[in-house]
Amino acid sequence: MAAKRILVVGAGHVGLYAALRLSKKVKRGEAEVIVVDPQPHMTYQPFLPEAAAGNISPRHAVVTLRRALKRNCRIMAGEVTEINHADKVATVQPIIGPERQVSYDHVIVAPGSVSRTLPIPGLREHAVGFKTIGEAIFLRNHVLERLDVAATTADPATRACALTFVFVGGGYAGIEALAEMEDMARDALRYYPELEAADMRWVLVEAIHRILPEVDPDMGAYTVQQLQKRGLDIRLDTRLESCVGGMVKLSDGDSFRADTIVWTAGVKPHPMLDRTDLPRDDRRRVTCLPTLQVVDAEGEVVPGAWSGGDCSAVPDLAADRPGVLCSPSAQHAVRQATRMADNILAVIRGSEPKEYRHRHVGSVASLGLHKGVAQVYGVKLTGFPAWFMHRAYHMSRIPSVNRRVRVVVDWTLALFLKREVVSLGELHQPREPFTDVTPPVQPKDALAVK
Template identity: 60%
Template sequence: MVKERARILVVGGGYVGMYTALRLQHRMKREIARDELEITVVTPDPYMTYQPFLPEAAAGAISPRHVVVPLRRVLGRCRVIAGEVTRIDHARRTATLTTPATQEKGGTETLTYDELVLAPGSVSRTLPIPGLLDYGIGFKTVEEAIGLRNHVIEQMDIASSTRDPAIRDAALTFVFVGGGYAGVEALGELEDMARYAARYYHNLKPEDMKWILVEASDRILPEVGEEMGRYTVTQLRRRNIQVLLGTRLESCADRVAHLSDGQRFPTRTVVWTAGVKPHPLLAATDLPRDERGRLKCTAELTVEGVAHAWSAGDAAAVPDVTAAEPGALTAPNAQHAVRQAKVLADNIAHALRGEPLERYAHKYVGSVASLGLHKGVAQVYGRRLKGYPAWFMHRAYHLSRVPTFNRKARVLAEWTLAGLFKREIVSLGSLEHPRAEFELAAGGKHPLDPNINPKGSS
């Protein structure tokens, strides 16, 4: 039984943050009802993004609203704050954060806590490549996924409406950097969508488009094994997708992708999916980190050598007690993050009740990846699957893992309807500039083209 009112601060609303708070509010609902426990979740976005569905959202197979889970709905017994923690002083049990309200005044807010769950996740790992900041497109959030879909269709519109071969070639060249899950699945789904959409353009053919995957190492999809990685390369190349292994992007300045093998590709699309790094917040704490910037954690998911601090997921270096080799760490993926969150929540409950803690021990069961509609690869419990069976397992697995029955039912309904009707090929890029039409009507310049004068004068 919790003797005094305990304040738990959960930083981050991703896999670890949401699942930890969700399990805590169920495990300790009596303490919450008696006002003996308060759970506060601070996250920049008041929703959890189920990232494995981002490629299908980009391809139009799933509505973007169904890729996210609203935290205020599922965390009804928790206090959810839309904001960003910028500094943590664990010695004083304080966290400094900014919210939309404090940003307007240029100030900050301070929260105090008794137990800290630090799970801000990761951010894209970028390199100082010329032009990347100006022209690169990420693929980590639902906004980026939908923006990329709109961008690809817009490039097809540009190519269809011009007779300039240079503009047309650049518009129809799509470069993806990074051969991990995000890059390969996004490329596979979007190429599938664009190839289908090409049938509705009178002057475009699938062969007119160039899809290029650039990977610095000598293999792609290392999570599914070397054999499945080679199979994936073969399948992508059969779809006329160039897979360039052992190659790096050296520059994309002036909308030209310069590769380390000497090739140059004029392009209007460079998608950067070359890995992630720990969230910058970790460096703004007084907690111990490893050489890669992640929090040093124990198998009980406590921060090493620190009381009342917990972590898991991408932000944490968690020992893999099931591995044969000493010093092995769990992989930073969704499979471990979801399972770690449950153990983390249970251990916080144990700690508050004076009970012994549990160790996190989960053996990695395998991986699944989609390469487009009815195409995929999988390695699960040592068994290798290819093509349709792997694609079906990919959908079945992730449908079972997406949070809440509401989201499961909506995603399943969308998949069912997609099997009965044709794909949507509409670009809603104007959503990114909702005031453009009004500003034009009000006498301003069009925000997308500074050369347009709405009053008609030259």
Template identity: 60%
Template sequence: MAAVKSEPARILIVGGGYVGMYTALGLQKKLRSREASVTVVDPQPHMTYQPFLPEAAAGSIEPRHVVVPLRRVLRKCHVLTGRVTKISDADKVATVTMTDGHVEEIPYDVLVVALGSVARTLPIPGLADRGIAFKTIGEAIYLRNHVLSRLDLASTTDDPEIRKRLLTFTVIGGGYAGIEALAELEDMARYALRYYENLDPADMRWVLVEATGRIMPEVRDSLGVYTVKQLEARGIEVYLDTRVKTMEDGHVVLDDGTEYDCDTIIWTAGVKANPVLADTDLPLDQRGRVICTATMQVQGLDGVWAAGDNAAVPDLSKTDVDPAATCSPSAQHAVRQANQLAKNIVAVLRGRKPKPYVHKYAGSVASLGLYKGVADVYGMKAKGFIAWGMHRGYHVSRMPTFNRKVRVAFDWLGSWLLKREVVSLGQINDPRAEFDRVTKS
């Protein structure tokens, strides 16, 4: 009697960000023909390399070059553009709402939870109406156009109070995302003002509000202090140990009594695990993350894996000090975990044991605008131009695909030779406005 040939394992990856895309890339390289099929589901048809969002917002990089088309790089995978709304591991089924609105149930044998994180919000009056997040390429493009349009509006008004409001910009959150967004956008706006004869850099007011006593906790204290001093030297106001009480109608009130009107409020005060996880039967910790073992297998479940911002993966480099330590939500962890995750899935499919995720902290780098930065790498700290160069070198090396590396490098070369582009394309936020005006006239 002929042997019955087993069907390929059905691997479903929910989420096409760092973990989802890098895991799929690893699997399509390592899996044998018909060993398994890989399906990736994400609401967007691309992966966004978030460390380059500040430079895209500032005009140093073309926004299209910050994203990687999933279908182009995952040619051996099935890519579905839709949003996972429910997971039932008991039935081995994920419920997906496709972009056209219809709902499908996708069965799986192996599940990879890579839903990532979303902006963490707080019950601050006015936040929902006035806050602008900074996690997507759409938000980066919007902020670029928005900031430049404030300069245009300010240059055309004679009302000093309106001008003051238009030229006041607030960033809430002093982590990497907030500091780099603040530094790059302020740098861009300062450069753009040379083309406005009736505006001066002193007319702008940039404010950073951070609830804790320091910024960028990922780097050593001395570099955090240095960064604050550099920002303040540029005229940026830094409020530490300070919280926002309200921002209704753009009127910002801080808990130290400071009040002012502001037309731009950028919210970067942390992230939280994707709330979709609440509609699953997966084990979650108190922060809403999937509970995992060090091998990134979901605790107590067979064939289910998780990594990245939505996963509580033990941090083995810290468990001697804190047995409950888990990996922080960062791109560095996500990329490294994804590489090990792909290897572990293949190992289990072939009857071998998976290996735990162990990492050595390489360090951190941050840009503070053009030719300025801070770095803390392998115990060595750097500042200024050298740190800025390290930041660009590290992140272009991490950028997925040779295609995108080259495009980003050419963007930098073009910006250096031809200077920044500081034009606002605000019409893309409402592309039908002019046509509607004409048709109704």
């Protein structure tokens, strides 16, 4: 029997963990695994706030694909732009060169999600997301750069604008990013005698009446109280209406200038899915059975198509009521990937796939160094125990022993050494110093034509 080709679209939580599982379980000559992603690494997103705050090196929050998938996998650096599953062919745009067609027997559709933005004036021009390691590094450098601006300027309005930081979205991403960045900035102020903590203004804007909807209301209320004790401005039942020119206008009537606007208000399925012939629901997610097999509107399995993670609609069999879907969390994505890989191999070997079932363990969140909130198996923790559980859980979840060791080393050094609070903003425009000192020269052939 000829080897089956398994195409993995995207190397996020689902794609990487599924490929890892397949690389360990596949027999010689049984299947060929091809992983396509434009990035050479997988970003472990729960570590983005800590990477942004300088608690761990940004390099240690990512997993190198070619190192992790060196067994029985082939990596293609590019982007899947279209999937024609009727013919079982995907169109891949490599980093350089023309498009190419890749045929397959099974496809794992896991491009993940992108930031769910709204048509808010000025948002595109002045805000930054918080989903990639690049955005995390940029935010760290930008916040520290704003402290330098505020410490240098003699204009009170410029200082106030530089020291105003707005985060939109009260889910885990927004709360952890806000808390970690405020903690880092407060730590950095020891080197800025011109500034005081009271000069900074940190604002959280959330459209509903609570934050952290993944945990019980009392835990969300506790988090709000702790953030307010640190002087943070928490705006619930409030929407961002405009940020043109950096002028933030909120639905409660307040308006002020801010140099920093961070958008963390949810995600939506990757737009690449619009260029596939796979069935989707009303929220544009790929519809799946509990076995992670793609299913059409009539309930018929689409042979050879699999999906999971936050771009898919997977029934949650462990929920208390029918019709509930798995939440778009890393906890589900990692376990779905493992079940999916096992099911693909089962189908290839002539067996029946098994259903994915996982009761949500709970949630953990960091609120800065030594501060956190957790709700695990019904047990609620706050402060240092919750913070320690947050670190322990995510350290155990990140793939690769190499990365786990490096993260632990980062944390251990942080116990004895002070946090690095230097801005490396020039990283975002590395050619600017060189172009400033290099005069433009017109090509000789252009002069000859004239």
